[in-house]
Amino acid sequence: MWVRRVWVRRWQSRTGFDKIDLYTRGTFHSLAWISIVTQVLLSVTRPVRHSGAPAALIVLTVLTAVAQGVCAAPLVARSVESYLGRRAPEWRLPVLAAALMFANAAGLLALGAYTGPETFPELQLALGAVVVPFLTSLILLVPVWLSFLAVVLLSAALAGGVALTGAGWPFVLGTFFGVGFGGGLAVVTVRLSAWTLGVMLKLRDAQDVETRLAVAEERLRFGRDMHDVLGRNLAVIALKSELAVELAQRGKPAAVDQMIEVQRIARVSQQEVRDVVRGYREADLRTELVGAQGVLRAAGIECTVHGDGGPLPASVQSALGWAVREAATNVLRHGDPRRCVIRLDASRDDVRLVVENDGVSADTAVVSGGGSGLDGLRERLDAVDGRLEAGPVDDGLFRLTATVPLASSSAPSPSAPSPSPSPSPLSVVTVAESAPALLEER
Structure with a gap:
């Protein structure tokens, strides 16, 4: 209960853009890890355990899936920053993620060869989940058309791998279209979410610029009003002060009247300055x-x-x-x-x-x-x-x-x-x- 209240306060303390940013990044990471968990669970199902597949192969496949998730975590974060233009793209992690994806897919295909593709229908779902962590980052680093091309090529490669395990053509075609549909859906979802985040970032930057321009405009307005209000007043004060000095040098009592007028104008100027500051004048x-x-x-x-x-x-x-x-x-x-x-x-x-x-x-x-x-x-x-x-x-x-x-x-x-x-x-x-x-x- 206490933990939930803390999370609620933290969420409410965030700005609108920060909430969308957290939600979008959380969606990307969740998408990658859900696919990883799906692969792990499908790798230890009953058909796999009773297929005679070596335990080392099962463990290695599970560890490869986990490694793929661990690699996807920083890769997704950096890919989002690259998409938003905050850092240059890096290709070492994507290459590592691609290698882990193919290694994980090879492990699943090996397990499918032991069980027999027809008795391991979950293989299609597992292979579709394999490509999701990699595609989640790839779509943020390359153009959309190249992402869809990668989906087609990966679908063809995995369908070819299923064919090598001895599966029939219906199963092979099902794998091709299943992986292609899942990968394409991931590409569209991630790209649209990233585009929305980018629009919100530009909107926030535009609001910041608008705020700074409003402040600058208000400063100009204030300086202009101060000039307009005090310019004539100071000119009159200078004139009457000069007149009062000359009258005082000649011993004229009217010098006192002039200085009284200067004092009155100064007080009026103070009030006008207050009015300008309030913006009411x-x-x-x-x-x-x-x-x-x-x-x-x-x-x-x-x-x-x-x-x-x-x-x-x-x-x-x-x-x-x-x-x-x-x-x-x-x-x-x-x-x-x-x-x-x-x-x-x-x-x-x-x-x-x-x-x-x-x-x-x-x-x-x-x-x-x-x-x-x-x-x-x-x-x-x-x-x-x-x-x-x-x-x-x-x-x-x-x-x-x-x-x-x-x-x-x-x-x-x-x-x-x-x-x-x-x-x-x-x-x-x-x-x-x-x-x-x-x-x-x-």
């Missing part, structure tokens, strides 16, 4: 438009927003919200802009976001060629079949255009017009209005 288009306008104005950049896109699907709003955030981050970080225009136009087929600013520098051109922020933004737009174009244009302007088709998006989200959307955490009205005057004092 989504960008809201209208909030991002108001936030970008407030932040750019606070940095002394004239920012004008035209249109709000109207009611849009949630996925489109999120993708364009990230586009607004990335565009505002690039405007703050690169070049020396004085003016920025954000246009949002929606039609029946698509919605287009255009962010255009002046003050283009060589650094800005480099960013347009392959910045990680734009790469992450392209991934977000690809999710909604959108496209992104970014780069310098005529008259020293830099233009970012994000276009998202509406046909492939889900139904529009029930968002009300909301005449005064709530500002982004990064834009406080009082700071946005007072910052230009502070910058003028610089």
Whole structure:
């Protein structure tokens, strides 16, 4: 009882593939040893014992059968590994197994000669069992057609051996078809079982690859979100810290207000990082438009927003919200802009976001060629079949255009017009209005 509970726990602790692997290998080994036990029992039946056959011949035949089983145990295990591609095929053990098979068959035929084939009908079953341990391994090492050819040749050889013992043609033909049927059945059974095990192994490997890819994709998503969330926040913190230093050097009390704002933005950034880690944060288009306008104005950049896109699907709003955030981050970080225009136009087929600013520098051109922020933004737009174009244009302007088709998006989200959307955490009205005057004092 205790042993059974231990075996049940071990079985239940195995994975699905491990269970199938154990079952398949156990089937192969069981098939080989059942045939060995069958040979041993048939070698000591009453007709054999009373046939006058030497005891040494009977014992030698039994020992040869046991040796065949002992050789088949490692051979089956190695053959399975070779079939699964885990090790190169080895031919010394198969050659030894073939020699033991023929020796065992010769012993059985000798016993049949003493008893007389007609008075030893179990000889056909014993000869059919002789080839099973060898075929169980051979089918895993050679192509299927070669295995069936081996079955035919072995059947013919054993039928010829029975004919040499003086058996009639009906018995010889019965031996040929009996050995051929048993060997063919063993070939089909073993091959199908091994094929199933190989498919399960590939499936497990595919699941492992899928798991690793999911982890890698999640890492990329996390890095992209961290860049998108913290990029603008850090740019604003750097700007306001620089402004606070200059105001403090001039003895302006407004430096305290700027540092308080920096402290507040840092706390907001901490919360946003927590939201990104949980995977819950989504960008809201209208909030991002108001936030970008407030932040750019606070940095002394004239920012004008035209249109709000109207009611849009949630996925489109999120993708364009990230586009607004990335565009505002690039405007703050690169070049020396004085003016920025954000246009949002929606039609029946698509919605287009255009962010255009002046003050283009060589650094800005480099960013347009392959910045990680734009790469992450392209991934977000690809999710909604959108496209992104970014780069310098005529008259020293830099233009970012994000276009998202509406046909492939889900139904529009029930968002009300909301005449005064709530500002982004990064834009406080009082700071946005007072910052230009502070910058003028610089």
